[in-house]
Amino acid sequence: MRRFTGLILLLVLVAFLVWGVQLIHPFGYPDTSDMDDYIIQNAQEETGSNNVVASVVFDYRGFDTLGEATILFTAVTGVLLVLRASKRREEGP
Amino acid sequence: MLSKIVRTVTNEFMPFILVFGFYIIAHGHLTPGGGFQGGAVIVSGVVMLLVAFNHQEVKQVLRERTLSIMESTGALIFIALAFAGIGAAFFYNFLVGTPIFGRIPPTGPNPGDFWTGGVIPLMNLAVGLKVIAGLSAVVLAMAIFSSGEEVEE
Numbered sequence: 001m002r003r004f005t006g007l008i009l010l011l012v013l014v015a016f017l018v019w020g021v022q023l024i025h026p027f028g029y030p031d032t033s034d035m036d037d038y039i040i041q042n043a044q045e046e047t048g049s050n051n052v053v054a055s056v057v058f059d060y061r062g063f064d065t066l067g068e069a070t071i072l073f074t075a076v077t078g079v080l081l082v083l084r085a086s087k088r089r090e091e092g093p
Numbered sequence: 094m095l096s097k098i099v100r101t102v103t104n105e106f107m108p109f110i111l112v113f114g115f116y117i118i119a120h121g122h123l124t125p126g127g128g129f130q131g132g133a134v135i136v137s138g139v140v141m142l143l144v145a146f147n148h149q150e151v152k153q154v155l156r157e158r159t160l161s162i163m164e165s166t167g168a169l170i171f172i173a174l175a176f177a178g179i180g181a182a183f184f185y186n187f188l189v190g191t192p193i194f195g196r197i198p199p200t201g202p203n204p205g206d207f208w209t210g211g212v213i214p215l216m217n218l219a220v221g222l223k224v225i226a227g228l229s230a231v232v233l234a235m236a237i238f239s240s241g242e243e244v245e246e
Contacts (some may be wrong), residue, residue: 031208033194038096038121041200044197044198044199044200044201045197046186046189046214047189047202047210047211047213048186048190048195048196048197048198048209048210048211049122049123049187049207049209049210049213050123050198050203050205050209050210051121051122051123051124051125052120053125053129054121054122054127054210054217055122055210055213057127057210058127058184058212058213058216058217059184059213060188061210062175062183062184062185062216063183063185065177065216065220066171066172066184068193069168069171069223072223072224072227073164073168073223073227075141075227076164076230076231078226078233079232079234079235080230080231083234083235083237083238092238
């Protein structure tokens with residue numbers, strides 16, 4: 001019975017996935033490309049950077065990079081905290 | 094500690110890895126790459142040092158206190174550069190057109206000029222410093238922890 005339910009769920013999941021894949025519009029042709037066109041046309045003049053990706057990451061979407069740096073900081077803090085805490089617990093009473 | 098061959102090759106390769114990583118960080122506004130990627134390249138060199146040598150020897154060069162100061166410095170430079178353009182907007186590129194990294198390249202494909210990009214190269218350097226220090230601290234802490242020794246403050 002459990003196996004039968006699992007099979008049904010799997011079929012439903014596969015059907016939804018196939019349906020979703022068929023609804024994706026063609027690769028490389030976004031629905032609205034105003035922002036892309038603006039950045040490609042003006043990034044070199046506005047930010048002076050030849051690498052448009054870098055100009056997006058550090059200028060147009062700089063706030064996102066700030067969050068990325070914060071994630072890195074949190075990850076480092078967490079790793080050091082966990083490794084130290086588990087060490088201390090082993091030696092505790 | 095691995096054999097003498099591995100240690101010698103590591104010693105010979107380390108400067109090249111450092112130079113390549115700093116090249117990727119410094120040219121982040123011209124070629125693919127940037128602070129995160131170049132920092133990861135340099136930390137791969139640190140991992141190679143950890144594999145080839147003992148972590149005790151690496152620990153004497155890379156102290157955790159120095160690493161934490163480096164990471165904080167990188168984060169502070171990044172935030173300071175972001176706030177420096179607050180007159181127009183947060184993360185405004187205020188250095189474009191000024192004598193510092195201020196040249197403007199022609200639109201379209203061109204060979205590129207290092208002295209361009211405004212705050213982008215400086216932010217790449219700050220983020221690179223942050224990534225080098227942070228990931229090195231993580232890798233070093235994991236190496237020390239897996240060896241079963243006390244993690245130093």
